[in-house]
Amino acid sequence: MKKLSTRRRHPLAAFAVLTLALAFAGALYAALVSPSASADSGGTSLAAQIQQGKLLYVSSCSSCHGMNVEGTSLGPSLIGTGSASVDFQMSTGRMPAQQFGAQIQAKPNPYTPEQIDDIAAYVQSLGGGPVIPSASQYATESTEVALGGVLFRTNCTACHNFSGEGGALSDGKFAPPLTQTAPINIYEAMLTGPQNMPVFNDQVLSPKDKQAIISYIVADRNSPNPGGAGLGRLGPVSEGLFLWTVVLAILLLLAVWIAAHTTKASAERVAQAAAAKSKSEK
Amino acid sequence: MSDEMKHSDELAHSGHGDDHGHGAVALHDDPFADPGLPEHHVRLTDIDEKAAKRAERQVAILFAISALSAIGFCVAYTEIPINKIYDFFPLGQVGASNLVLGALLGLSLFSMGAGAVYWARTLMTDVEFPQERHHLESDPVTKAEAIAEFQQGVADSGFTSRPLIRRTLIGAMAVLPLPALWILRDLGPLPQQALRSTAWTAGELIINDNTVSLDGTTGQGIKPADITIGSLVSARPQAALSAGDDFNDMMIKSAILLVRMDPADIHSQQERDWGVDGIVAFSKICTHVGCPVSLYEQQTHHMLCPCHQSTFDLTNDGRVIFGPAARSLPQLPITVNSDGYLVAVSDFTVPVGPSFWERG
Numbered sequence: 001m002k003k004l005s006t007r008r009r010h011p012l013a014a015f016a017v018l019t020l021a022l023a024f025a026g027a028l029y030a031a032l033v034s035p036s037a038s039a040d041s042g043g044t045s046l047a048a049q050i051q052q053g054k055l056l057y058v059s060s061c062s063s064c065h066g067m068n069v070e071g072t073s074l075g076p077s078l079i080g081t082g083s084a085s086v087d088f089q090m091s092t093g094r095m096p097a098q099q100f101g102a103q104i105q106a107k108p109n110p111y112t113p114e115q116i117d118d119i120a121a122y123v124q125s126l127g128g129g130p131v132i133p134s135a136s137q138y139a140t141e142s143t144e145v146a147l148g149g150v151l152f153r154t155n156c157t158a159c160h161n162f163s164g165e166g167g168a169l170s171d172g173k174f175a176p177p178l179t180q181t182a183p184i185n186i187y188e189a190m191l192t193g194p195q196n197m198p199v200f201n202d203q204v205l206s207p208k209d210k211q212a213i214i215s216y217i218v219a220d221r222n223s224p225n226p227g228g229a230g231l232g233r234l235g236p237v238s239e240g241l242f243l244w245t246v247v248l249a250i251l252l253l254l255a256v257w258i259a260a261h262t263t264k265a266s267a268e269r270v271a272q273a274a275a276a277k278s279k280s281e282k
Numbered sequence: 283m284s285d286e287m288k289h290s291d292e293l294a295h296s297g298h299g300d301d302h303g304h305g306a307v308a309l310h311d312d313p314f315a316d317p318g319l320p321e322h323h324v325r326l327t328d329i330d331e332k333a334a335k336r337a338e339r340q341v342a343i344l345f346a347i348s349a350l351s352a353i354g355f356c357v358a359y360t361e362i363p364i365n366k367i368y369d370f371f372p373l374g375q376v377g378a379s380n381l382v383l384g385a386l387l388g389l390s391l392f393s394m395g396a397g398a399v400y401w402a403r404t405l406m407t408d409v410e411f412p413q414e415r416h417h418l419e420s421d422p423v424t425k426a427e428a429i430a431e432f433q434q435g436v437a438d439s440g441f442t443s444r445p446l447i448r449r450t451l452i453g454a455m456a457v458l459p460l461p462a463l464w465i466l467r468d469l470g471p472l473p474q475q476a477l478r479s480t481a482w483t484a485g486e487l488i489i490n491d492n493t494v495s496l497d498g499t500t501g502q503g504i505k506p507a508d509i510t511i512g513s514l515v516s517a518r519p520q521a522a523l524s525a526g527d528d529f530n531d532m533m534i535k536s537a538i539l540l541v542r543m544d545p546a547d548i549h550s551q552q553e554r555d556w557g558v559d560g561i562v563a564f565s566k567i568c569t570h571v572g573c574p575v576s577l578y579e580q581q582t583h584h585m586l587c588p589c590h591q592s593t594f595d596l597t598n599d600g601r602v603i604f605g606p607a608a609r610s611l612p613q614l615p616i617t618v619n620s621d622g623y624l625v626a627v628s629d630f631t632v633p634v635g636p637s638f639w640e641r642g
Binding site: 146147150151154155158159167169170173175193195196197198199200201203204205206209224225226227228229230258263264265269270273 | 323324325326327328329330367373374375376377380381384399403404408490491492493496504505507508509510511512513514515516541574575576577578579580581582584586588591593604
């Protein structure tokens, strides 16, 4: 003990104590509250799932949405938003939000599906709301593509572009591209209207219509570009930009290259030719 | 300056060139003298017959490539199935027919042009020579002859001596452009009052676009409870289901959007009164140039037009808050009928869509 007390005035003592304290706090967090510490919830009862979800909620979501899901100035109340909303926001990585801005953006999702299901079950237990769709609801149906196209053009193209490439909204907000979005997430987005997207609830857009729209998006995503490179499938804008920048630059360089290469003979060759001529004349 | 003059100038200069030292200051050079042509350099193909032969062959090869590509185009057009899809790196999945046709036609045109350029640069003569302009003015004899001929023609035709013919001809030519003006005046029936009214009338059922069958003849109405807060529904009048050939003419004016907001979010009392429990109906036709507005931000209640980003505030009578649109988005007054479905109270109270000349 004496040894320790003599060392406490060492210049590095404060750093050593701080490092130890941080390591201890980190270990405690990893052991008790981090998402990866509680992945063993598969196959449990609904009550246990909700209990597990509540723990995860408190550790991952409560700082913005409040300890009792009542909402704070940083995030809205989640009561009544339903499990579909939780699954959409978390499985696309939008929640927990990394930073505030014009729009919360998608990012890699650090949670396991079981953990998201637990939190979803917890939020669902509080006030109901749209539930996570079953796999059969968002399974693509090749016979529904034509109807899906009509519905997609009526409801979705204004923001998400005619081939689902996304587009800009006001003040830095944007409609994200649908080219990578999982069918279940497309379904949940229509059902819950995340951020500035309008809600397309089942009464105004039936589950069958939603399935048709998903079928169309997936069919369109997988369809080839018969005309050549898609160039982002943005139509004449990107095609014109390509022509006026890349192709025009190539043509200009070609013109410069032609003019820069002389066809004139070098003085040496002229002299050689003159010598050969005089030789042959002799 | 003609050649003769130039030569005489040069002679004069060279003649006085030896007179230095006599006190007179001779102009050494005419500052405006024609600098003449630069020294001619010969090309390799001019002095080396082998090089010339090689260039000739290269031009011929380019022309042959052009011809072969054009023939290849014809073959590809008939031989490659139009629906054949290949994975071309780095383009991805593309139609083989389109790609090959474009590449071959491009190669054909490019080889033709490249051959012509190469021919001109290597083999066509590149000796510079001046080509003098001739005088534009005719000599006096020719001018006098032409004037005499013209006057003889005028006299022979009787144009001056027979004023009746002259005047009727001038009159007829003045009337001749009239048919062009006449048909321009009447390029179809005038719109009359058609731009001022739409298919919406009192009690007209609002049909949810999403429930309309693919043939457009059946569809279902909407009940207020169907629409949750934050929803956006495109809708049409029931009359559109039986419009037949008039469908486009009808929908271009009558397409609407329904949104539901918290009534407390709506700033305008009239807008609240024209809606049902926060459900409000607005024209879908932008007041700028008539694009369908349907970019709805459900948190800000801004409705954007995809064409020119006109932005309408749906909490405040559809007022323009950004963009080129000059007028608010017209609101359709709606209510609930005895069956519980949403219906129009009346037509729009102002003309929908872009402004027009006689709108007032």
